[in-house]
Amino acid sequence: MTLFFEQCLNGLQFGLLLFLLAAGLTLVFGIMDLVNLAHGSLYMVGAYFAATFAAWTGSFVFGAVLALCATLVVGMAVEVIVMRRLYGRDHLDHVLGTFGLILFFDEAVRLIWGPAGLSLPLPSWLAGSVQILPGFQYSSYRLAIIVVTLSVAAFLYVLVMRTRIGMLIRAGASNREMVGALGVNIKLLYTLVFGLGAALAGLAGLMQAPILTVQIGMGENILILAFVVTVIGGIGSIRGALVAALLVGILDTLGRAFFPDILRTMLSPTAASALAPALSSMLIYLLMAIVLVIKPEGLFSAGNK
Amino acid sequence: MLLAAGPAIGPATAQQKTIKIGFVSTFSGPTAVIGNDMRNSFELALDHMGRKMGGIPVEVIYEDDGLKPDVGKQKTEKLIESDKVDFIAGYIWSNVMLASLKPIVDSKTFLVIANAGPSQIAGELCSPTVFSTSWQNDQTPQAMGTYMNSKGVKSVYLIGPNYAAGKDMLAGVASTFKGKVIGQDLTTWPSQLDFSAELAKAKASGAEAVFVFYPGAAGVQFLNQYAAAGLKGKIPLYTAFTIDELSLPLQKENALGVPGAQEWVNDLPNEQNKKFVADYRKKYTGLRPTFYGAQSYDAAQLINSAVVATKGNLSDKVAVQKAMEKADFKSVRGNFKFGNNHVPIQNFYLQDVVKDADGQLSLKTVATIVKDDQDRFHDKCPMK
Numbered sequence: 182m183t184l185f186f187e188q189c190l191n192g193l194q195f196g197l198l199l200f201l202l203a204a205g206l207t208l209v210f211g212i213m214d215l216v217n218l219a220h221g222s223l224y225m226v227g228a229y230f231a232a233t234f235a236a237w238t239g240s241f242v243f244g245a246v247l248a249l250c251a252t253l254v255v256g257m258a259v260e261v262i263v264m265r266r267l268y269g270r271d272h273l274d275h276v277l278g279t280f281g282l283i284l285f286f287d288e289a290v291r292l293i294w295g296p297a298g299l300s301l302p303l304p305s306w307l308a309g310s311v312q313i314l315p316g317f318q319y320s321s322y323r324l325a326i327i328v329v330t331l332s333v334a335a336f337l338y339v340l341v342m343r344t345r346i347g348m349l350i351r352a353g354a355s356n357r358e359m360v361g362a363l364g365v366n367i368k369l370l371y372t373l374v375f376g377l378g379a380a381l382a383g384l385a386g387l388m389q390a391p392i393l394t395v396q397i398g399m400g401e402n403i404l405i406l407a408f409v410v411t412v413i414g415g416i417g418s419i420r421g422a423l424v425a426a427l428l429v430g431i432l433d434t435l436g437r438a439f440f441p442d443i444l445r446t447m448l449s450p451t452a453a454s455a456l457a458p459a460l461s462s463m464l465i466y467l468l469m470a471i472v473l474v475i476k477p478e479g480l481f482s483a484g485n486k
Numbered sequence: 487m488l489l490a491a492g493p494a495i496g497p498a499t500a501q502q503k504t505i506k507i508g509f510v511s512t513f514s515g516p517t518a519v520i521g522n523d524m525r526n527s528f529e530l531a532l533d534h535m536g537r538k539m540g541g542i543p544v545e546v547i548y549e550d551d552g553l554k555p556d557v558g559k560q561k562t563e564k565l566i567e568s569d570k571v572d573f574i575a576g577y578i579w580s581n582v583m584l585a586s587l588k589p590i591v592d593s594k595t596f597l598v599i600a601n602a603g604p605s606q607i608a609g610e611l612c613s614p615t616v617f618s619t620s621w622q623n624d625q626t627p628q629a630m631g632t633y634m635n636s637k638g639v640k641s642v643y644l645i646g647p648n649y650a651a652g653k654d655m656l657a658g659v660a661s662t663f664k665g666k667v668i669g670q671d672l673t674t675w676p677s678q679l680d681f682s683a684e685l686a687k688a689k690a691s692g693a694e695a696v697f698v699f700y701p702g703a704a705g706v707q708f709l710n711q712y713a714a715a716g717l718k719g720k721i722p723l724y725t726a727f728t729i730d731e732l733s734l735p736l737q738k739e740n741a742l743g744v745p746g747a748q749e750w751v752n753d754l755p756n757e758q759n760k761k762f763v764a765d766y767r768k769k770y771t772g773l774r775p776t777f778y779g780a781q782s783y784d785a786a787q788l789i790n791s792a793v794v795a796t797k798g799n800l801s802d803k804v805a806v807q808k809a810m811e812k813a814d815f816k817s818v819r820g821n822f823k824f825g826n827n828h829v830p831i832q833n834f835y836l837q838d839v840v841k842d843a844d845g846q847l848s849l850k851t852v853a854t855i856v857k858d859d860q861d862r863f864h865d866k867c868p869m870k
Contacts, residue, residue, distance in 0.1 A: 184690040191682040296518050298703060300736040303714070310716030320714045323682070392714070393679045394706045394736060396516040402677045438683040441671065454672055458648040462674050 183317050188438045189431060194323045196430020197330035201385035202403060203410035203422040204337060205378025211417020212353040213268060213371055216275040219259070219282035220382050220407065221400025227252040227383025228390040228399060229290060232299040241304045248387050249380055256379020260372050268371075287397050298396035301387070326388050333384065334423055341419055350374060354417035406433075409465055413472045415479025424480060429465050436461035502572075502798045505544045507789065508565030510558060510576040510586065511600075513550035517676075517702040519732050520578055520778050521550070524600060526770050527779030528575070530762070531786030533769070539793040547571065551578075553676060555585035562586040566593045572800050573598060575785045578701075578778065580604040580623060580650035587611065594803060596792075596810070598785040601778055603829070604650045605657075609866035612827040614807050619784040619817075621749055622829050622861035623651050624658030627699065627726045629747040629834035629855040631662030634695060634724055640665040642724075643693035645684050645708075647675035647700065655699040655726055661862065668693045679707050685715045693721065701727045706736040713740045729839060731774040734847055741839045742847065749830075750780040750819040751837045751851040758816040774848075780818045787815040827867035831860045 202224060209217050230251045235244025259282070267278050302308075303322055310318040341347035349370055352360045361367045386400065393399065410429050414421025441457035448456065472480060509528060511521035525548055537544055547569055551558035558577070565571045566589055574590055575598040577583040583602035590597045591613045599607070599618040608622040634642065644659060644667060646652035652672055660667050668691045671684045688696050696717070700708045705728040712718055718740065725746040734741055752763050752775065762783055766775040775783075788810060795809035796802060813824050822832040834856045842848040 184686060187686045187690075188683055191686060194682070195680065296522075297732075298516060298519075298736070300706065300710075300738075302738070308714060310714070318716045320682075320716065322714055392707065392711060394516075394703050396703055398515055434683050437673075438687060454670065455648075455653075458672050458674050 183314075184438075187317070187319065188434055190319060190327070191323070191438075192431030192434035193427065194327050194430070195434055196427040197327060197334070198385050198389060199403070199406055199410050199430055200334065200423050200426035201330055201381045201388075202407040203414065203426050204419055205381040206407050207411045207414065207417055207419065207422045208350065208354075208374050209378045210411060212350060212357070212374055213264075214357065215264060215267060216272050216279065217264075217378075218276060218279040218404070219286065220378070221404035222283050222286035223252060223256055223259075223379045223382040224386035224389075224400035224403065225290065225395075225397070226255055226286065227386035228301070228395045229294055229299065230383070231387035231390055232301040232395045233294075235301055241301075241307070244301075245387050249383055252383025252386075253376050253380040256383075257372050257376040259379070260375035264371075264375060265368075283401070290397050296397065298394050300394055301390040303391045307391075322391060329384075329388065333381070337419055346370075346373070406465070409469050411479075413469050413479055415476075415482040418479070418481040421479055421481030428468065432468060433461075433465050436464040440464070502542050502800055505539050505542050505573070505789075505793055505798075505800075506569060506571040507544065507546045508562075508569060508571040508574045508576075509546055509548045510551055510561055510565070510574065510582075511548070512553050512578055513548065514552055517553055517578070520702055520776070523732060523773070523776050523779045524576060524578070524782040526773070527762075527766065527775055527782040528600075528786050530766055530769060531783045531790075534761075534765070535786070535790055539790045540796075540798045542793065542798045551582050553579060553582070555579075555581045558582035559585045559589065563589045566590065566595055571595065573789050575789065576600050576782070577602045580654065583607065584650055587616075591616065596789075596803075596806060598788055600782040600785040602651065603654070603861075605654050605861075605863050606650075608827050608829050608861045609863035610868075612867035612869055614869065615803070617788065617810055617824070617828040618830065619788055620781045620830075621832070622863060623654030624661065624863075625859055625861050626747045626749065626834060627655045627658035627697070628662045628862070629836075629859065630697065630724050630726050630745075631659040633745070633747065633836055633855050634659075634697070635662070635664050637722075639663075639695045639722075639724075641668050641693045642666075642695045642697050643668050643688040643691050644670035645681070645688065645696065645698045646670075646672060647678075647704065648672035649675045651701075652699060656697075659697050659726070665694075676704065679704060681708055681711050682715070685711060685717060689715070689717060689721070695722045695724055697724045697726075698728055699726050702733070703736075705729065705733045709737045709740040709744070729837075729849070730776040730778070731849065732776055734839065734849070738847065742841075744839060745852075746837050746849075747834050747855060748777055748837050749832050749834050750777045751835055751849055753849075753851055754819060754835075756816075756818070756820050759818040759820075762818045784815075784817050784819070787817070788813065791815040825860050825864045826869050827861070827864045828869075829861050829864065831858050833857050834859055 230248035234247040307322045311321045313319050410425045414425030440461040444453040444457050511524050513521040549561035573596045578601045580602040597616045601620050603621050603623040644656045646656050723744050729741045791814045792806050792809040796805045822830040836852045837849045838852045840850045
């Protein structure tokens with residue numbers, strides 16, 4: 182029972198992290214109609230900045246805050262320099278352009294930080310584990326990730342549902358042309374939204390950095406999952422991204438944790454251990470396929486096109 | 487011009503003009519540091535030979551497999567068909583090696599594997615022209631299993647990546663370990679880097695110890711997460727190929743006191759090894775050689791020994807094979823013999839992470855676990 186509870190916490194933590202990535206992706210996709218493959222690069226840049234600034238300042242939290250600001254600036258710069266030239270073009274152009282950005286960022290990181298990768302050590306007050314229930318220890322850092330991402334989700338909810346900027350974002354997601362026609366400075370809105378998305382990706386990257394190593398291409402695997410989340414949740418919907426991210430995170434973790442044991446009751450041990458990893462990594466794509474069959478626009482579709 | 491060049495080429499092609507060696511490893515992505523170390527060591531070996539083998543200049547063509555079996559196979563075919571190399575060496579990953587094996591064996595090109603050790607190549611897929619300067623995958627974890635027996639460990643949980651080598655490693659430790667294997671997990675390779683689900687299962691299983699195999703960057707992540715999950719110091723961890731000179735600077739204190747098995751450690755007290763380690767650190771400032779490098783250095787030495795013994799006449803394949811089978815060179819791990827399947831029969835040592843004189847973390851030989859160990863698949867090899 183504790184094992185199940187712990188795996189659910191692991192799934193929750195992973196899901197919330199996916200949410201940070203997917204939220205930025207879904208905003209950019211929904212509002213600007215822009216497919217941004219380079220979102221994973223911003224995740225990587227956030228992690229590299231955090232490792233560098235934490236080493237400079239000697240403080241994890243201070244380094245993280247600086248890295249967040251730096252990623253926001255990088256994101257806005259990318260929007261102004263590159264993305265503006267891609268709006269209104271075909272999705273294929275977006276894919277080509279942002280794929281070029283991935284190569285650019287990978288090479289830039291290799292030039293600046295070298296090929297070997299960095300590590301971001303945790304401060305001692307986060308490195309250990311805490312007792313949540315009697316006899317049940319959980320990594321304090323993973324717990325911190327859950328708390329931070331939940332607060333970011335709450336912040337996003339207030340921002341999108343309760344503020345003027347949020348209203349424009351929502352309006353932009355359901356009808357772009359009309360928002361522009363009503364005299365809203367759509368250029369500035371796009372830069373802000375892209376910067377916000379970049380900062381969220383950077384936050385995900387820097388929080389993942391102490392668990393994983395900071396390395397070139399670290400954003401590429403997780404980007405695929407973030408796209409899956411975006412598609413399941415419905416493009417442009419933050420609420421959809423949250424629900425889908427939690428579904429994917431928990432399903433992926435529970436699948437990895439319990440699927441091999443379930444298979445072992447049916448198959449021979451060697452066949453089960455060979456088959457289980459492949460099958461459990463298929464689970465989330467299966468979920469996506471089912472959702473798309475039932476609701477082709479995703480769980481919470483923002484647009485009413 | 488053409489006329490002048492004609493006679494100069496004539497006599498040179500009758501003998502061997504240059505020794506062409508193709509070297510396949512990973513030079514891009516997060517594990518490029520391993521490929522880099524192998525290339526550094528191979529280049530150092532060539533420096534030590536004056537960049538000539540038996541008086542003939544050597545040309546090495548390095549190719550990047552990108553950690554992908556299909557790319558590795560493609561690069562291997564390119565080396566054989568368009569570069570027409572005399573020898574192929576390298577290969578970190580067992581799955582890349584297995585995918586690339588067929589074109590090498592079919593063309594009867596001599597292959598010196600500098601790391602990968604899939605059980606198939608030691609067994610039924612062994613070939614007269616295929617040699618290894620590393621080990622068969624199972625051997626190192628087998629040594630670890632033996633060591634765990636001597637520590638009185640009664641039960642273990644195994645974790646490793648789901649590819650050819652990962653399966654061999656877990657099977658290897660299970661074959662010598664006398665206690666109970668309570669559970670095992672194979673994780674998606676190389677994409678899965680978060681091991682929270684597996685660590686939670688290992689903890690809940692109540693196993694006395696955990697054995698793990700994660701080469702390269704994944705080994706850093708595993709050890710850091712092991713500590714963060716509160717398992718370090720609670721459940722003893724035993725490893726193979728998880729802590730080396732490349733991962734240690736990133737693993738830091740989390741690797742302290744975690745034992746591993748290895749056939750080469752930087753402090754092995756033979757002359758050739760002292761020279762290798764000292765010159766490596768001199769030539770590549772700030773870097774330390776790893777076992778990947780040591781095996782690559784030996785691969786260059788093995789090729790050299792065959793070229794010297796056959797006086798550069800590489801067209802006589804049987805003579806080259808006989809020369810290589812003698813393993814007539816000073817290995818940095820101490821001398822070894824080849825088994826019938828061309829896999830070394832060698833010692834395995836226990837290595838530990840300690841703080842050295844200048845307060846830096848380094849790997850140190852603690853004991854010899856097994857002497858003259860031969861892999862458990864050599865019976866399946868049809869060569870006698």
